[in-house]
Amino acid sequence: MERAMMHRLLRDMLLSRVFEERAAEEYGKGNIVGFLHLYPGEEAVAAGVINAAGPSDYIVSTYREHAHALVRGVPAREVMAELFGRATGMSGGMGGSMHMFDRDRRFMGGYGIVGETYPIAIGIGYAVALRSLPDTVICFFGDGAVNQGTFHESLNMAALWHLPVLFVCENNHYAIGTDIHRHSAVAEVYRRAAAYNIPAEKVDGMDVLKVHQATRHALDRIRRNGGPQFLEFETYRYRGHSMADPGTYRPAVEVKAYQAIDPVSIGAREIEYRYPSNAELAEVGPDNIARLTEHMIAAGHTEEAEIAQVKAEVQAVVEEAVQFSLASPQPTMEDVSRHLHCNRRNEILI
């Protein structure tokens, strides 16, 4: 892998982590309200997958999508402003945490209903196939979404009509509070794709290099042969399902075990609102960010000082995003009407 890509993966993961921790902090202050589903622990998936996509590929995401948007290149200030419900947010303050869209970057949302991403993704894929374009569609979903009917309906159609869709399961082992062994008869999600003859692979979702490589290969196969592909990434979220969920149903030993292989190796609960120090990072063992940094340092691609520099840079970006959001205007009822009727054009209805 190119050195530039490694740097990019590292920065994206750090930005995602710092952004989400700051979002939690702003939630505590009341600047962000409603449901807020955070991503810490899963950064390697967003960074690895989306960086393997090209600018003309489409991303269809879930309600845990802030990091997906950030990695896709949406400025942090637009993502944060959407969380703040401001007019400058990426959805104009109409969507919030769960409904982030960026048409120019082909970031196709942000869906709050579990299992809703599949039909949207195959629909975009159908349009691509109908127009004989080389684009692909990346469809994110969690392990909790694989028991919705749309999973089976849409995988069936994607395979039947050879649609260019990459199905990406972010398996964090929990459907909100229910462990995968208690919600799925077949806990190895990727095996289910076999029912529809879709090539599928299970990949370590805590290792960003593996995630990136597997995605690149899967997208290549789609472009070369047509038809869907399926990747399952095993990952873990360190927080509860949302800010309303303390996550107490999960054994402490399990959370700890995953923190030991964490992307950013966040420390203990008492430090969760701030970025862990190098010493704290080292104490919990190699995580998914540490894994990458160790690899990069060993290979001579970077050094501690440079990593510290990147961390400082993303912290500044996030700080700026918060200040921008605080200073941004609130949307108005006129904006509501404008957005609701955005497709009316010159049509006269009555």
Added chain:
Amino acid sequence: MTQELLYWQALNRALDLEMAADESVFTLGEDVGLYGGSYRVTEGLYAKFGEMRVRDTPISENSFTGLGVGAALVGMRPVVEIMTINFALLAADSIINGAAKIPFMSGGQFPMPLVIRVPGGVARQLAAQHAQRLESIFMNVPGLRVAVPSTPQDAFWQLRQAIRSDEPIVLLEHEVLYFTKGPVDTLAEPPPMHRAIVRRPGIHLTIIGYSRTALQAQEAAAELAKEGIEAEVIDLRSLSPIDWDTCAASVNKTHRALIVEEDCRHAGAGAEIAATLAETCFFSLDAPVQRVAGMDIPTPYNGALEAASIPRVSDIVAAARALMGPKEKAAA
């Protein structure tokens, strides 16, 4: 150019013309392709446009409707046929949470040129799970438009207009109307898609119907005329938005309003119409707004009971007489 066409033929003609004119138009649904459509609306199109543009789908209503939503997001103009409105309940997520919400909740970033064609209404002894109306469900969703053509001409016009619109539109086609015949002028300029039309002018009361009940209202008006009651009949043509100006102008003239709906009475389309007319026309009304509606029961299979569960022409005539009050009753 005016021809006599069946309602399904008018829809077929409209779809054919739009598909020929614009390559981004495609249709999908159960048995729309090789089979030609349950009510023949897509007949001949599979051979003409091929399987990518006339797509037979598996029985997966939510996902193939959602497929239409996804395709519309990137500028296609899908026409989704859901075999009956009863099955649209399985696609409610794609229609209500998807099509109706995405343009808005994305902050106005995405088009949604999606048409959802749904046969519905009480046909002939199809029983409770295949004889629902459900229009009030879609009327209650901001961001959706709902058109209800009663004639082949309107079916032709409104389907074409729906396909050309960038907003999501549910086209409710009544199953009993598919084999009704009427003149269709394929070249005439259509009225705006959601404008109501006065089908019969009158002075004594206003009868408001839509889809099949607009036709029944006209039959009832013909009966009433024999008794000297001149009813003005409005065909709404649309349930969302509703052309209130046309309704109010008529009611302010006749001072009496009777609404005829096949949907269940409780919280049905008629309730919305009656409430709004009471708000806007209260001081010109000589009597309370009345409704003739479907009964609040699941549709029975038994033929006689089924017929009695929805408005009949005789029910409309009787309700109109009652609304006219004792004087007209005595005269009759």
